[in-house]
Amino acid sequence: MTMVYDEALDKFEPVLGLETHVELGTKSKMFCGCKTTFGAPPNTQVCPTCLALPGALPVANEAAIESTIRIGLALNCSIAEWCRFARKNYFYPDMPKNYQISQYDEPLCFDGYIDVEVGGETVRIGIERVHLEEDTGKSTHVGGATGRIHGADYSIVDYNRAGIPLVEIVTKPIPGTDRLAPEVAKAYVTELREIMRSLGVSDVRMEEGSLRCDVNVSLMPRGSSEWGTRTETKNVNSLRSVERAVRSEIERQAGILAEGGKIVQETRHFHEDTGTTTSGRSKEEAQDYRYFPEPDLVPIAPDPAWVAELKAALPELPSVKRKRLQAEWGLSDLDMQAMHNADAIDLVEATVAAGAPPADARKWWMGELARRANESGVPLSDLPITPEQIARVTELVASGALNDKLAREVLEGVLAGEGTPDEVVERRGLQIVSDEGELLAIIDQVLADNADAAEKVRAGKIAAAGALVGGVMRASKGKADAARARQLILEKLGVEG
C-alpha cells in the first residue's frame, strides 16, 4: 500500500503545514495564580479558576501576553493592535470548563516568517499566526488496548497542567520543499525551538511536552498546481519524529493516490515505535467548536510603543548568532552544521564564554560528551555537567595538570555526580605525577620487575621501551606523564632516545 519514498517523490510533490504548541515558562498559569512547576504531585497546583469551580473567573497573565508578543516579533509577525480571546467549546474530561480559552479570528500575532537552512539552501517559511491559549489537564487512560480514552477501564486526570499558557504557532502552507520536505519540517521545528530558547520564554522540551507539533501533509501530482487533501498528524514528540512523520505520511498518501484512492481529511496519530501514522477522527466527525469572544476577559490592546520596546530588546536570534559564531570560531559550514544538528552550539558558546578555547570546547562537546549523551539516550544539554566545568577541565589540561586520558576520567567523575572537576581530581587522585622523585621510584621498580625488557633496550632495541613506559603508566594508574617517563627510562638505561 505505501510507496517507497523516492518513488513517491518522483510522482508527487508535497505541501507541508506545521502547528506547534509551546508551553510558556511563566511562573503562574495563564488565567490564575497557580504555579506551573513540571512534575509536581498530581492536582496540587490547582485553584477554583483552573478547576472551573462554579463562579470562578479568569484573569489574563500579562507575562504570557508579553512572551507571545516577543515570539511574534522574533518570527517577523505583525502584532495586533486589538484582539480578543475566544472560547473553543467541546467536552472532554481533562478540560475543566469544557471550553478552552483560546484565540480564533483575532490572533495576537500574524503574518510573519522564518528562514531555515537545509542542505545549504535557505527556505523561507511563512507564519500564518501566533496565538495564546491555555493547556488542558493531562489524562492517563488505564487499561484497554490503545491507551486512549475509548476502551480504557478508567481514566485519571491531573489538572496541574490545566491552564498553563500555551502559544500556538501556525505556518502558512509550505509548497516547493520537494524531496527535502522531511528535513525542512525538522529544520523548522529545530529553528523554532532555538528561537524560543533564545527568547527565554519556554524550556521547549519535546519529551516533557513543552513543545508539541502537529504536522499537516498533502500531496499533488507533479506538474499540478492544485493542492491535495491534507491530513494532520498529532503526537509528534521529537525532532526525529517530525522528520519521520512527514516521510511516513508522504509514503502512505502516495500509495493511496497511486492506486486511484482518495485521501481522507482526518487527524492521524504518529507512533514512535513503528514510525507510522494511524487514523484518528475524520473531518465528518469533526467538532463544531462554537467559537465566540470570551466575555469574561477584556480585549488585549498592546500599546504600540511597548511593542516597539519589546522589539528593540529582542536578543540576537539563533540564525544570526550562528553566522557570527562560525566566523569567530573559524569553523567550516560542515562543522557548524554538525554542531547545530547535535544541539551543541549554545553549550560550546557557554563553554567558550567560561574561558575555554573554542576548539577545545567543541572537541569535548562533540566528542566525549556527545558519545556519552548518545549512550545514555539523553539530549546533550541534559548531561549533568556544566559548560563552566568543561572550561575548567580544558584549563587543567592546558596547565599540564591533566592529560586527555585523565581529563576523560574527570568528566566521567563529574557525570557520575562526584562533584566539580577539581573535587573529582582530588578524590580520584588524578593529578599528573609531576614529582620526578616519585616518577623515578616507579621507573626503578618497573626496570627491576622487567629486567628482560630493560636488557633489550640497553642492547639497543629501543622499541622495547614501549613496554616499560606502559608498565610505568600502569603502576602510576595513568597519572604519569608518558613522554617524560620514556625520556627518564632511556636516560637510566644509558640509551639515546
Added chain:
Amino acid sequence: MSLIRKTAAELGSMIAAGEVSAVEVAEAHLDRMAEVEPKVKAFLHVDREVTLEQARAVDARIKAGENLGPLAGVPIAHKDIFTTRDMPTTAGSKILEGWRPPYDATVTARLREAGLVFLGKTNLDEFAMGSSTENSAYHPTHNPWDLTKVPGGSSGGSSAAVAAYEAPLSTGTDTGGSIRQPAAVTGIVGMKPTYGGSSRYGLIAFASSLDTPGPFARTVLDAALLHEAFSGHDAMDSTSIDAPVPSVVEAAKNPDISGMRIGVVKEFSGEGYQSGVLARYNEAVKLLEALGATVVEVSCPSFTTALPAYYLIAPSECSSNLARFDAMRYGLRVGDDGTRSAEEVMALTRAAGFGPEVKRRIMLGTYALSSGYYDAYYGQAQKVRTVIARDFEAAYQQVDVLVSPTTPTTAFSLGERTDDPIAMYLADLCTIPSNLAGNAAMSVPCGLADEDGLPVGLQIMAPVLADDRCYRVGAAVEKALESRWGGPLLKEAPSL
C-alpha cells in the same frame, strides 16, 4: 417597633451604638423566618447556628473596636448563586445540590469583611434563568403581597425575603431584569449597578457579559449602603471597572432633583401594559415634574429589538458557561456504575440535573453559536446590542436619566406563565436594554395597581457609572410618595 421592621441603616446605627447586639438582631430575623418561611419559602438554605456564630464574631469585632462600617451586624440574605464558604451553593439547580464551595464570592467576602451577618441562601430560578422563581429545582417562592402570586425572578427569594421582613437586605443578580423585576412586583427597591461596577467573581455565571450583582432593600438609602459595601474594582474579575464607586449613599441622602432632565421612554408604554401599572407610572412621572425636574419624551426605537437580541446572547453564553457541570469534579453524578464512559455519565448527569428552562436555553445557545448560524444569530444580536447602546447614548445627550415602568404587569399568578416561555420572557421587556448596554438601572415602588392592589415599580435608568443618579431620583420619588402615603408602601402589605 420590632427589630425586623427597622431599616438596615437604623439597625447599623443601633448596633454601632451598642443599643442592640448583632446576635439579637440576627435572632429576631431568624425567628421571623421560622414564622413566615412555611408560607413564603424564600430560602433554600438556613443554618441558625452558622448565622449566630457569624453574629457573635461581629459583636466581638465591634467590641474590640474594629471599624466595620455602617452595616456591621446587619443581617443579609444572599441569592444562592453567590459562593459562600460556610453555606452550600446550588444556583437553584439539582446539579449542584449539596455543593459546598471552598471559597467566597467577592460580594460575599466583602460583606463578610464589613460585618454583615448571613441569614441564609435565597431561592432563584435555576441558574438565574426565569422571571418567577418557578424554575427553581427545589420549590417556588410566594409573593408576600399575595401568596398565590410569584415574587418575580430570577432573584425572587431575595425580593420575597426583604418584602416579608425576613431580612432587611439581600443580594441579587440582574442579567435581564432579575433584580429590578422582582423588586417591582414585591414593592421594594432593587438596583442593577453599572456592569463591571460590582464583581462577578464567585457569582455562578449565567450570561457573563450581562450578569450584574446588585442590592435589594426596603429603602433607597439601605440599597445604597449595601451597593457601596460590595462594589468597586476587583482584580479577580477582568471585566470589573477600575474606577471609584459612584457616590450612591450621598445621592440617596440628597433627593434633590430640581433641574434634572428626565426622559420618558416612548417605546415602553401603551399596548401590552396593565392599566394600573401605567396609571401609577404616569403619576410618578408627574411627581418628578412637580419635584422640579424637566420631563421630556425620548424615543429609543431599538429597545423593541432588545428582547430577541437578549434571547440569543444570554443563551449563547449560558450554553458555554454551563458546560462545566459535567459530573467530573463536583456536583451531581448519574450513571457512574463502572460500565459507562465519561461521555455517557456527562450526558446522563446533565439530562437529570438540569431543568427544562435551562435545557431550552442551552439548546438555543448551542444552535445560535453553531458554525454557519453564528453570523445570523449571535453576530446579529451583538450588532443590535451596539445599536441599543447608541440609542442610550443619544438619549443621554438630551436627559440625565430615563424612566419607564419596570414591568408591563404586576405580579402574575404562580403557574400562570410556566407553559408559555414567551409570556414569561415578556416580564423583562423594559429591563433588558440596560443589561445589553451595561447601564445602571433601579426599580423603586411607585404605588399599587388599582385592579389587583399589587405593587408597581418605576424604573430609573442612568449612564454607565452614573449609578448615583438612580439613587438621587429614586430617593426623591420615595420621599414624595411616602409623605403622600404616610409611610412606606410595604405597610400596605398584608401581615403574614
